[in-house]
Amino acid sequence: VLLLRPRDALPTAAEPARALAPPPGLDAWRDRVRRDPRHFLSLCAHLDCTPDIWALHDWGGWLTPFTRSGGRRFNTAFFLCCLREPPPVYPDLTEVVSCQWSSPSETTESFISKKMWLAPPQFYEIRRLGNFASLSDLHKFCLDGALEEMERWLPITFLTADAMLQLLPGDELYLEDSDFVENVMSTDKKTGEIMKEGKTFHRMVLHSRHVYSVHVTVQSKHKHVYPKTYVVSQSHL
Incomplete structure (x- = not known):
């Protein structure tokens, strides 16, 4: 997707x-x-255009949590762009092999039904987008300056007897301790027991490869929005 604007066009955010x-x-x-x-830059000059950086908005950042020694880890930044219409997409068949435009609810359903797979940060961000009823609402939120400071998180992995939790800043079990940059927390208790013991949540529960739950009872520090609590039905567990 080429996100460009004519060179002499003024930004119209x-x-x-x-x-x-x-x-x-x-x-x-x-x-x-x-x-x-x-x-x-040569391509931009050839088309007499400039990259439309004004159309991009900081949305969030994630550092891959530690799960096992030797596992690949990433520093990922998410940007948001609102477009008037779906753009033409030409996959390179290397990094991108296909493209699909879906609403947050449709994407969630495709994930649960195993038609696609989402990494935990992607699932969290999709649920976050579900707070907005329309594209215009989302665009207005971006323009109102709500994204004044992007949050970047390093989840802490917490292994229970029957699932994996990823704890996020603000959760009562989240510890800002460098020890967990290279280690995990663990317990012999089941996830249900851990959930009953707490009240302040900002966590994901990874029940299986295609079954995630999101539990949020905290507010953002930087006027952003967090996803609403989302719990999968018992039939998927």
Whole structure:
């Protein structure tokens, strides 16, 4: 997706952005940019456009929690962009093999029905987007300056007898202790027992690969929105 605007066009953040149609010779340009990212500037000059950075909004950041020694970990930033219409998408069949436009509720259902898989941060962010009834509401939220400070989290892994919890800042069990950068918490108790013992929650419960629950009773410190509590039905457990 090329998120560009004509070079002489002024930023109009008050309106949703619009993606440009791909240039002729897209595959060749993509190969050149992949070999040397500086060629992206050449592409912009060729199209007489500039990257529409004004259409992007900081949304959140996640550091992969420790789960096991040697596991791959990432520092991931999420950006949000509201578009007037679905843009043309041409997967490169390497990093992106397909594309689908879905609402938060549709994406959640596809995940639970095993039509797609979402990593825990993706599932959390999808549930977060479910707070907004329309694209215009979401866009207005971004423009109102609510995203004045992006939150970046390092979840703590907490293993119970029957599930894995990922604790987030604000949860009563979350410990800002460097020991948990390379270790996990654990207990012999079942998840149900742990949940009954607490009141202040900001956590995900990973029951299985396609069954997650989200429990939130805290408020954001930075005027952002957290997802509403989402608990899967017993039939999926």
